[in-house]
Amino acid sequence: MRKKRWVPWVLVGPALIVVFATTIYPLLAAFYYSFQKYDLRKPPQFAVQLASEAGDPLISVDWSLLSLNNYARAFSDARFINSLNVTFWFTVISVVLSVVIGLLIAVVVQKSGLLQTLTKILLIFPFAVSPALKGYSWRYMLHEEYGIYDLLIDVLIVKPINLVIELINILPFVDITPVSESIVWLADKFWALFMLAMSETWGWAPLIALMFVGALGSIDTQIFEAARIDGANNWQIFWRVTLPLLRPVILIVTMLKTIFSLKMFDQVVTMTGGGPVRATQTINYYIHQVGFVRNLDIGYASALSYILVVILSVFAVLYVSKVLNRN
């Protein structure tokens, strides 16, 4: 029977159209705009023009309207450089915390049992919460008057420390200042960034834990038994056997999380507004401000976006190659 070659195209056609319209076209358009002066406040004057009358060339290009100015400007823009710095530290903190906490959760819930199964089901919920809502929730949970996290930190950490300090202060010639019970988390540059990363970890660590649970389940139990027969204790088994075997998954998860952390936007808007000062202005947040809120400079915002695309591409290529190698 003759193969109908058009059938696969018809089947994937709708998906291809959607991908082109929502991903390929915006990517190409942004690349083009990144070389243009394009201010949203004024009707744009594009370098590339389609023929308006019969007899005109199909496409005409006014090269004088294209330049590398937007890219050059980025590297002398102190605010953009600040956003690179903020994004770097946010990524480091959120990736490390997500992976480490995710791994700890996985080790705890990997065994079979009703409680473990229930926990595994519940674990997906934080990831299902929308990032914008996550930001709002965290803003209120950290509120120094009625925030639940602020209260927990006070009760579980600050008060016990102060109790110890109070006891020590009974001694003669000792006068240690108690720890403040009212830390304004989102008013401190370090804590605001840290809490932003924590809000991200809250959503991602459980998902990563589920990935690790899957990976742990695929390890042959005979390996653990052999280690135990050789006299290894639980810690040695985890450190010398489990962790090395999980290394490929850890690498994949780390790269995936890095890509998502580099794109941080929603929680910045709803949780910190980029503050205090500029301490939580990530690259995506800054690009949004430049393009759609402050400068309305689509050309410059596109150039900044492409710098982010280049950074993300490095991790995306590494991620994809790792996944393909693993398969």
Add this chain to the structure above:
Amino acid sequence: MRVSYRSAVLLLAVVLMAIPMGAVFAQDADIMDPATFGLQEGKPYDGTHLDFLICCNTAPQFASGAVKGAEEFTAMTGITVSWGNIPFGAYQEALYLEASNPNTEYDIVAYVDAWGTNIYDYLHPLNDFVDDAGFDWDDYGPAYQSASTGNSDTIYGLPFRGHPLLLHYRADVLEAVGVDVPTTWQEVSEVAQAIVDSGMDITPIAMYYGLNVDQNLFNWYSHLWGAGTDIFDENWEPAFNNETGVAATEQYVSYVRDGYSAEASVAWNEQEANEELIQGRAAMFVGWWWMATRMVYSDVPEVADNAAFAPAPGWEGGVTTSYGYLWPVGILAQSDDLEASLEYLKWLLHPITERRIVLDAEDPALDTNVAVRLSILADEEVNAAHNGLQGVASEVLATARTIPLIPQYTEVIPFLAEAINEIAVDPNADIQSVLDLAAEDTRYTMDSAGYYE
């Protein structure tokens, strides 16, 4: 025919009851008459549908306009109108994207005065409309007129919702402490100190220095202008970092530095600070007058029962000037239904419509005190319904002004908002040097835009 005494009394009662009912019916007849609003007879735009780009229909000031009288307008004209409901946090972006979109579905647009400067090229000038429709332009205060025209001769939008800054305070607290309502910022500090000295368990004032849609600048402007300086001088050079500007900023952050406002206020936005007042944790708050109903309807009885309002404080020895914040409403130049949109504005912005909206307090979710016309603000019945709030607003608006209405100002705002936030967050920050850095950034932006050529 004999009429019994009882029947006579009954008849009289019916007649007496019918008089006000008749007035209501007469009014209803007026509000159903297109001529009352200058609308065209014969429903020439029957079947037309308009889309109105606007935010926040959970806020009574906007929701009330969408609901109250909307059916009557449609009955008179055959025009239906859909109001948008875009959250405030996303509205600025939505406004710019829709205004610059040649194929936008929106016809009418409401915008914050400062944002409007970026979409002037996309708005239909309304000068002819104001003349033809017999709009009383002088019925708007100077701040609202400036905000509607961008200080030019072109009317880009018409005042729709406007907000003077008021001091919202707890009358019982001030009375207990034995102090008068402060009229200057310096007096605010004195009253705050008196509250602290009294030992009352309440924060004297709830300020908002956090970074959130630039709200930390609202009261800073009052300090700056009151002290006698401005954002720019006459040559568009930054002036906010001069000696007066530094003194004004010093006073502005003193409330948190001196402990009169909670330490956390350095991260608060306007809503969070207002929440302190309406939950009974703060005695004073300076914010927009639309928030007054939040205090009046507070769930805390001692807050609701002692809700009081006064003009926003001024500067000792200076002119009391605060920011009159306006939401003008305009028509997008690319609208296919320009004439129908103009018909809608005739009705929406008519004094009768505005008056009805502020007088109708039947539903608390739609109860609003917000009016923009001087005649409505001076209306006795309106004032009686809102405990004289409109009178207080008139007083503020008499000297209120607007912020620099140039497109570059939206680029300058983050420099200022971040500087204020930095000074508030860091008690050791040197005000002069932080403002100098913001001035440098401001100057660069203005220079790049060609202001110094």
